[in-house]
Amino acid sequence: MLKQFLNLKLSQKLSPQQIQLMKLIQLPTQAFEQRLKEELIENPALESGSDTEEIYEADEFDAQDEFDGNETIEADEINIDEYLSDDETPDYKLQANNYSDDDEERSSPLAAQVSFHQDLINQLNTFILPDNEREIAEFLVGSIDDDGYLRRTISDVVDDLAFTQGIYTDEKTVEKILHIIQDLDPAGVGARDLQECLLLQLKHKTPTEYVDLAIDILENQFEPFTKKHYEKLLQKYEISQDQLRKAIDEIEKLNPKPGGSFGSNTRMVEQIVPDFTIRIVDGELELTLNGRNAPSLHVSKDYQEMMQTYKDSRDKSNSQKDAVQFIKQKLDSAKWFIDAIRQRQETLYVTMNAIMHFQQEYFLDGEETSLKPMILKDIADLVGLDISTVSRVANSKYVDTPYGTKLIKDYFSESMKNDQGEDVSTLEIKKILQTVIEEEDKSKPLPDDQLAEILKEKGYPIARRTIAKYRDLLDIPVARMRKKI
Known part of the structure; x- marks a missing residue:
């Protein structure tokens, strides 16, 4: 049997302004500069730079006063005075703009570069080959990956x-x-595996x-060499440690990714x-805070004048009423965006300020061992923000310190107890x-068990x-692979 009844429940929904703010914060x-340019293009009521228009004051705008483009609002119901200002001295004249010409992102012209594969083709053109062999050679060059390897068998190529x-x-x-391609530069190109390269x-x-000895080792003792079984190599070749060391030095000078060396010269540096x-x-x-995060924005004077014209006109046509609704929507959107940017600036500053004071000892002396255990909740509690908001700030922002530029999230770490029962950062232990x-x-x-004993002695x-686990996170190999003669 079907019954009809009322169910009352509380639910939390983010307003469009809150969603916009969260996206801007991260x-x-x-x-952020790219997003700002897109908004300026999409919304003609929003303008940037110092002009004679008035900058919108956030206090005049209620963030909860949402306007849905699908709902119908009669033009007569719009309070025009809310979109006009009689202030003789606009706010922009009372504010300092710290965004100087020195902060501008200046672009430099980039020279056109020849790609790695095109360079190989250019070298190949210096060889006299029959047409059928040239087609095969160009196919092989096209099959070489960016590291310079041909990672396919000859039968697959055929x-x-x-x-x-x-x-x-x-x-x-x-x-x-x-073999012709393998004679091209850089040396090692066209190899099918590391040994051949x-x-x-x-x-x-x-x-x-020592070059001849290195070739012999790679051709006949490649596995013992890669596993660093140096005792076997000493017995096999009946040589001294000094001779073996010099042969290994010749191998260590080689480039395991010959194609990468070419790409590093042409790839744009981020x-x-x-x-x-x-x-x-x-x-x-x-x-x-970086001056680029604090742009000068204001509502278009032209749009405000349109609203004034509509207010002053006696006979309001239907087309004027439609236009004023469109203008209202654009002005609201511009005000919301300006308000979101100001909230973004405040959120970024208070969050980083809390992190700076939490890790004050580290920022004063630069010693990584001075870093305290710090998790997102610690900062969220200090600034009164949600953990997700702090995470958005930490995961994508960089800070320039006297000790280098680092990702903010690198300052966060879990805590462990030392032998005194004190909480210490895992960064300190690493x-x-x-x-x-x-x-x-x-x-x-030292193997891992001896390393554990040494750290235990240190407290x-x-x-x-x-x-x-920490060794893997630091990208340090096991003891056997760290061995040198």
């Missing part, structure tokens, strides 16, 4: 040439042409005693624009672990498996 400076290019050949011909580079070198700057002035910390490994005897590197009782 944007770093460069992305099949692909037949099915996709209509070129029928055999493995012997493809192998011969591949290193051998190609060594064979391009001037033969010496530049980090810090969102905050922390400086030490007279022994005190000083925090500033730094000490890294220092211990850097100072170890590389001929006898950090940590299990061996935790040592292994």
Whole structure:
């Protein structure tokens, strides 16, 4: 049997302004500037820069006063005076604009670069090859990845040439042409694996005693070499440690990714624009927000004049009424956006200010061991914001400090107890672990259980498996792979 009844419940919904604010907060400076440009293009009622128009005051706007573009509002119901101002001195004349010409992002012209594969083709053009072999050679060049490797078998290449290019050949011909490509620069290009790549580079070198020994090791003892079984190599070749060390030095000079060296010269360098700057002035910390995060915005004077014209006109036509509704929507959107930017500035500043004071000892001396355990909730409680809001600030913003530019989230860490029962940051433990490994005897590197014992002696009782986890996070290999002769 069907029954009809009322159900009353509370639910929380984010307003469009709150959603807009959350999206703006998580944007770093460069992305925020792009978003600002898009909004200026989309909304003609919003303008930037110093002009004679009045900057909208946030106090005059109620964030909860939403306007839904789908609802119908009669033009007679719009209070025109709310969109006009009789203030003789606009706010923009009373405000300082810290965004100077020096802060502008200046672009430099970039020279057109030849791609890695095009460079190989250009080199290939210096060889005299029959048409069919040239087509095979160009196909092989196109099959080389950005690291410079041909990660396909010769039989697969032969099949692909037949099915996709209509070129029928055999493995012997493809192998011969591949050797031509392997003579191109950079040395090692066209290799099918790391062993072949290193051998190609060594064979391009001037033969010496140690180069020849390195070639022999890679050709016949590659597995013991990669596993650093140096005792086996010493017994096999009946050589001294000094001779083996010099042969290994020849190998370590080689480039395991020959294509990468070409790409690094042509790839655009990404530049980090810090969102905050922390400086030490007279022994005190000083925090500033990047001027690009505080743009000068105001409502268009032309749109305000349109509203005034509508108010002064006696005979209001239907087209004028439709126009004033459109103008109202654009003005509301502009005001909401200006208000969201101001809230963004305040949120960014108070959050970073709380982090700076929480980690005051670190920012004053720069020692990573001075970093305190800090989680998102600690900062959220200090500033009275939600944890998700603090996370948005920390995950995408950079701060310029006297010790370098770092991602804010790197200052957050869990806590562990030392032997005194005090809470210490896991960052502090990782730094000490890294220092211990850097100072170890590389001929006898310390295994994880010995590292755990050393840290325990220093006052950090940590299990061996935790040592292994921190070592992996620091990108440090196991003891056997750290061994040197």
